[in-house]
Amino acid sequence: MNNGLEDVIAAETRLSDVDGERGRLVIRGVSLDDLVPGGTYESVATLLLDGLMEDPVDATTLRPLLASARIDVYSYVTQLDETLLALPPVDAMRAMIARLADGQDLDTALHLMAAPAVFLPAILRLQAGQRPVAPDAALSQSADILRMTTDQMPSAEQMAALDAYLVTISDHGLNASTFASRVVASTQAGLTSSVLAAIGALKGPLHGGAPGPVLDMLDAIETGGDAQAWLTVALDRGDRLMGFGHRIYRVRDPRADALKNALAPLVRADQVNRERIALAGAVERAALALLKARKPDRPLDVNVEFYTALLLEALGFPRQAFTGVFAIGRTIGWIAHAREQALNGRLIRPRSIYTGPLPKVA
Ligand code: ACO
DSSP: OOOSHHHHHTOOOSSEEEETTTTEEEETTEEHHHHSTTOOHHHHHHHHHTTTSSSOOOHHHHHHHHHHHHHHHHGGGGGOOHHHHTSOHHHHHHHHHTTSOOOSSHHHHHHHHHHHHHHHHHHHHHHTTOOOOOOOTTSOHHHHHHHHHHSSOOOHHHHHHHHHHHHHTSOOSSOHHHHHHHHHHTTTOOHHHHHHHHHHHHTSTTTTOOHHHHHHHHHHHHHHOOHHHHHHHHHHTTOOOTTBOOSSOSSOOHHHHHHHHHHHHHHHTTOSOHHHHHHHHHHHHHHHHHHHHHOTTSOOOBOHHHHHHHHHHHTTOOGGGHHHHHHHHHHHHHHHHHHHHHHHOOOOOOOOOOOSOOOOOO
16 A cells, blocks of 8 residues: 655655664765764755755855844844743744745745844853854854853864764754655745744654753762762663664764764863863763663764763753754755755645544444
């Protein structure tokens, strides 16, 4: 029976490939290991959009166009009222993005890339009782995000670390939020509709909501003082250790090492709490040993969320903002997939398998 599931399983893409056996992520033919060093938000965005927009962009033109889109969307910040600010940051951000026009063109794409980068810092500052900081068109996307969040010019190490994060999480195969984006795009709705659907899928705790609990675990272990003992009690209770295991990767998640490497310059420059990093290292070692002993047949290694938590904390983002920062990075992947689907794909319309009763035949 053709139940339409082959549409889902066989979704063809030239954008990214996740190889769970080898622990390899390829984005547009480039391995993540080669993409991250020296990579920027603008460089990975150019790569992902290549050939998908009617108006072509290159790395040189994208940066000023994006900066100008940040300035445009900042004019919406005055619409952040008390009702929106009472919401979790990712929900307030989604509500603001819903105000953008719903096109398929480069201008819509640029505004969608700029919107979470501008709205999230403004929401965080307003929720903390601070004045929002306007974008600076002379800066890169990463530098401006950090500046709009903290009202201070970031160091070169901090800018590079955020760029590494945004490149690392820009795209990751047909995950739940990317699939949501493609389903909406397959109806020929606009890019804003795709991104809104994707944010709805991302915010769930099984997808983009895990790094906060990693920090909760580190806090608890810091208080107790003994990683091995705390982890043993947690596993005896049947808990899952946050930041470990993955549905697809059977080896180490390559994004974890990309982010671990991105933390190293911050440690060398003394721009991060070294005790926190040392504690995380001890927790990782103890967790891997315990998981190996308890689940010898199920390879469980560290995943992207463990080092996401450490990196975003080191960059000064509060933990309630982590899902929103993930959305800032993943929006370019959602846009690229939506464009690829709209240009080449058919309507995604799987059939359900009906298991209910049938009417009685007279
Ligand atoms: N800690 C302890 N045990 C684990 C963990 C973990 N983190 N992950 C899996 N296991 C165990 C399970 O209890 C199960 O044991 P059992 O067979 O005795 O019941 C076995 O390993 C297999 O588990 P599955 O449920 O088949 O693993 P699945 O691939 O479905 O789950 C998941 C993947 C959800 C990521 C899981 O590893 C997990 O819950 N990890 C912790 C939460 C986390 O870090 N999430 C972020 C993932 S990265 C991302 O999504 C971007």
